[in-house]
Amino acid sequence: MRAGPGANRFTAGDRVYSRVDAPGLGAFAEFVCVPEELVALMPQSLGFAEAAGLPLAGLTALQALRDELRIQPGSRLFxxxxxxxxxxxxxxxxxxxxxxxxxxxxxxxxxxVRELGADRVVDYTRENFAHTLEGFDAALDAVGGRTLTRVFRILRRGGRIVSVAGIPEPKTALQDLHASRAVAILFWVVSLGVRLRAWRAGVSYRYLFMHASGDDLRFLAGLVDEGYVRPVVDSIYPLTQIPDAFAALETGGAKGKIIVTMDDDSPA
Ligand SMILES: NC(=O)c1ccc[n+]([C@@H]2O[C@H](COP(=O)([O-])OP(=O)(O)OC[C@H]3O[C@@H](n4cnc5c(N)ncnc54)[C@H](OP(=O)(O)O)[C@@H]3O)[C@@H](O)[C@H]2O)c1
Structure with a gap:
């Protein structure tokens, strides 16, 4: 890591990690320039490859649970x-x-999933949970589609649903993407069905697009070093094998994160 002029939170050589903000998304590179507010010291107990598995998925999960679902001790979460x-x-x-x-x-x-702490695991390939579960306070949907439709049937009235894989709604445009009112109106239209479903079920629905945050990454690093959280790495690919990494991603069913490193000799 190197710090540019005016950046004083970190010094050259610090082991840091970051999530690139929305305008810089969409590429793989050895070097990237990021505002220091989006950077944190990475967990001391992790190597670079493992730490790379945290920012996107960790920020998404944290912001969904803490900020949107406002999970409390004893909350029943799906x-x-x-x-x-x-x-x-x-x-x-x-x-x-x-x-x-x-x-x-x-x-x-x-x-x-059990080992990570889930109290109950539902095999979605055999069980339609809309018929077997009920009364949840909150749900985080990371699948979308028919799964999201079913989630509406298992919440208590007053419950909250956050999806990161379903249909974006106006707040996604205005709050998460800082987009124009025209985009918000478009999202209002495309989310009409899902918002109606939420209204009928008496629950709130939100599509979250996570935001980059050095403060949240610092919090996550602390949880990792204290032993509360660990990133799960499915596989590691060198940059030269990036088509294989995408192929593995597209087949679905990765357990945890697929990581790309800049080393040529990473195990695939
Ligand atoms: N909005 C945001 O800010 C944001 C941020 C990050 C990710 N995302 C999105 O969130 C989604 C999840 O991301 P991820 O990184 O967790 O993806 P992932 O690692 O590919 O995991 C997706 C999981 O979905 C499960 N799955 C697939 N089909 C299913 C079905 N019909 N019913 C129930 N589960 C099913 C798979 O479980 P099994 O292995 O058990 O089959 C798999 O573990 C993706 O769509 C991604 O694009 C959004």
């Missing part, structure tokens, strides 16, 4: 996609906040 990048961190954060957690996973992810 998480779809429990074995994925967001889900594995959300389960651990929810247990840090002392919530009672039910998560979905296909059989290959069951043991992992």
């Amino acid at each position: 998480i779809s996609g429990g074995a994925g990048g967001v889900g594995t961190l959300a389960i651990q954060l929810a247990k840090y906040y002392r919530a009672e957690v039910t998560a979905t996973a296909s059989p290959r992810g069951h043991a992992l």
Whole structure:
């Protein structure tokens, strides 16, 4: 790491991690320039590859649970996609906040999701949870589609749903993306069905687009070093094998994060 003129929170050589903000998304590079407010010292107990698994999924899970769902000790929380990048961190954060957690996973992810602290695991390949679960205070949906539709049926009235994979709504445009009113109106239209569903079920619905934050990364690093949270790494690919990394991502069912490193000799 190097610090530019005017940046004084870090010194050259610090082991840092960051989430690039929205305008800089969409590329893989060895070097990137980021505002220091978006940077934090990475967890001391992790190497670079493992730490790379934290920012996107960790910030998403943290901001969903803490800021949107306002999870409290004893909250009954449902998480779809429990074995994925967001889900594995959300389960651990929810247990840090002392919530009672039910998560979905296909059989290959069951043991992992249990080990991370889920109190109950639902095999979504065999069980339609809309018929077997009810009364949840809050839900984090990391799957979208039909899964999200089912989530509306298992919440108590007054409950909250946050999706990171469903349909964006006006707040996503105005609050998360700082987009124009025209985009907010477009999102209002596309989310009409899901908002009606929420209104009928008596719950709130929010599509969260996470935001980059050095403060939140510092908080997450502390939780990792204190042993509350660990990133789950599915596999590591060198940059030269990036098509294989994308192919693995597209097949779905990664357990935790797929990481790309700049080293040529990383194990795939
Ligand atoms: N809005 C945001 O700010 C934001 C940020 C990060 C990610 N995302 C989005 O959030 C979603 C999840 O991200 P991720 O990194 O966790 O993805 P991921 O690592 O690919 O995990 C997705 C999980 O979904 C599960 N799944 C697939 N089909 C399912 C179904 N029909 N029912 C229930 N579970 C199913 C899989 O579980 P099994 O392994 O058990 O099959 C998998 O573990 C993606 O759509 C991603 O683009 C959004």
